[in-house]
Amino acid sequence: MMASSAPMPDHQLTTQDGVPLKTKLARAERMNKMKSLALVLPLALFLLLTFIVPIGSLLFRSVDNPEVVASLPHTIKAISSWDGKSLPPEPVYRAFAADLVKAHEDQTLGDLGKRLNMEVAGYRSLLGKTARALPFDPAPASYKDALVKLDERWGDPAYWQAIRRNSTNHTPFYLLAALDHRIDEVGEVAKATPDQAIYLDVFARTFWMSAIVTVICLLLAYPLAYLLANLPTRKSNLLMIMVLLPFWTSVLVRVAAWIVLLQSGGLINSALMALGITDHPLQLVFNRTGVYIAMVHILMPFMILPIYSVMKGISPTYLRAAVSLGSHPFGAFWKVYFPQTVAGVGAGGLLVFILSIGYYITPALLGSPNDQMVSYFVAFYTNTTINWGMATALGGLLLAATLVLYMVYSWLVGASRLRLG
């Protein structure tokens, strides 16, 4: 009668060395997982160093604000007690004069002037002029009077507010500017002045152009994918090569080819004129039309392949069943076939849109200044004007948009199911 109520001494299964099997299995499982992770580790570290850390430091640079803090250390200490309304007190002026002399010697005046010029136009030349007049000899009784006498702008609180606004190492200045906003004189977030407010338009243009490219790609790719998926394998493989050949051809080759085709003496214009459609060459390249044509050409394989692979898995019997049950063929297509392809359409559409919003080369070579997307401005601020703050702020916002879309993509499609060739 010692059946179930009696305590069972060590009824667990054990291995030979007396360790419970459960523990041992768990340990083996854990070891296995560690081994898997160890295989992924080299790549993870590699990407961390070449990709993730650089992008992280890019994001950091978009709020980085070292110039004023580095060049005017005494001024920002003195200016912290200023009420920001009337003119700053004498110690601020004195500290400023001393800092400026030092900055002139250390040759940091250029960076400082460039930074403050973004806040108030003309600041750079004002600093240069002032630095050249310093140090005052003999030392004046009032630095305030002396500086205002040198240039009356030193009697305008706006110039001192610009310094006070930048007395920390971090600033939302660039990110706000990339969204057409700024911090106004009283420290509130306000809309940027119309001549500065250009970036929201650039973002809107980027999304709009990407949407157009995605829609055109879809309209052209869907019928073609349907054909490829329903032809006998031998034929469809042959036609598939026609899709994959441009996919494997260098983007620059395709851009060059489109310039040749679309230029005013090119084949397309000659054909249009020979057909009597137009009597003078149309402007088809170095404008929006050229960018659309080339982007659709470059991105269409990314639309065709996912739709094709979904269509390949759809049995034709469903459509036949619908028709045999009395549905109109068009109705059957729309109600029975199309819904089964939505996954492919979503995957292709998202992928094309994600890739479009980052486009740089095609608009840069085939578009006019009015057809440039966000990437162009990132490159412009990096290479041409060397404004790291604006380059990284625009880049950071573009990256954020891309990552949000990519997360949607991973969630809907699964990152590992990105289809290639």
Place this chain on the structure above:
Amino acid sequence: MQNPYMSPIEKAWFYLHRTLSGLTLLFLVLPVLVIIPLSFNESSFLVYPLTGFSMRWYHDFFTSAEWMRSLKNSLIVAPSATVLAMVFGTLAAVGLTRTEFRGKALLMSLLISPMVVPVVIVGVAGYLFFAPLGMDASYFTLILMHAALGVPFVVITVTATLQGFNHNLVRAAASLGASPLRSFFKVTLPLIAPGVISGALFAFGTSFDEVVVTIFIAGPEQATLPRAMFSGIRENLSPTIAAAATLLIAFSVVMLLTLEWLRGRGERLRTSPAKA
């Protein structure tokens, strides 16, 4: 697809669909082909009609120090980046498919992200990070960045190949006394080779066609073939560029045919399990 019972409207749709698909295919292929004859044309203008056969643009290409240097650079950078991407990517793909663990999907998304992050951002970030270390304008950095861009392709293709891989084969090898390394090279690798090679081809293609990161990272010394083409197209679209383009097209055809052959081979292997 066509059957004798179609109504006239259905027939019209059938032909409309065929015509539209045909035009789309022409739209995809013709631009690539149209530049080839121009590279053999003697005129120095890139316009049709052709005026006469000439090899002078190829001569120009192969005798220009600048083009030759860029070709050499591409042939240094792309294979090196491919080897790096192939090794790291294959290891990671094997690790990702042999067990289930938490955060696997997230890790996968992260490893594939270089494919979707705008290249301008990768380029600027790379420059901002490597220039202060004195590592910009070097082959080493360019190769590293190109490998990072190519890695997702290897991860994707090898993971896909491993999906159909029978892990019992590795267990069998282990039970017969093979070391993990030996069983990888003798059992796993030969079976997943088509995936590894097609991933490598994608990685190679990525590096061989990469221009944006190169603009930011490379100095004039490291300018690759696409970089030289970029400047060429921007300044003056000459027939020498058409010659370079034709060579690149020939190269893509070779890559594409290799890939198709590999895919055909992989499909045959998969569809005849009895022999596998």
